[in-house]
Amino acid sequence: RKEVEQDPGPFNVPEGATVAFNCTYSNSASQSFFWYRQDCRKEPKLLMSVYSSGNEDGRFTAQLNRASQYISLLIRDSKLSDSATYLCVVNSPGSARQLTFGSGTQLTVLP
């Protein structure tokens, strides 16, 4: 079983739609959680950190459920510029505090 699992998609949605991505992680000792965005053939960039209380950044809302080991990302009022791959990322315990990435969910927002 992969440490971080995501629905690979692709998700094709019209502009203005609301879309939700889900992610599960297997290591209950994981301590930090993130969503990264990766445009085609570019490097990943931090979209937002995810906190247990849930957090919002404009049109983006992230939720974490530690009991279920489940992370979600909600995008409201999708824009064409939201088209990208969204990577669920978990920080693993250990000296390196390495980031463990899911395989990513591809989103295409259609005009």
Place this chain on the structure above:
Amino acid sequence: ETGVTQSPTHLIKTRGQQVTLRCSSQSGHNTVSWYQQALGQGPQFIFQYYREEENGRGNFPPRFSGLQFPNYSSELNVNALELDDSALYLCASSPGHQGTNEQFFGPGTRLTVL
């Protein structure tokens, strides 16, 4: 402030050869992590360097090795290249080695092994 830079941007090698990839960390960052991203997959952690010492390693064989220099720039060396080593190699720097530190990624080096 200069971001993370990597060189070269693209590289083509043949099986059995050796390759060195380079990374310059963002100003003020003392930690560099290397990741391998195969097509259609998320990045996989190779190893991390903190203040010139290896600070953790992922599930990669010993033919993947690295260095960090006093200016915190870093190298990734891969010996005896295999076809499966074809991937995007990403370097990320952070201001510390704690998990809460955001990692800033460079544009990557795309390696093709023929």
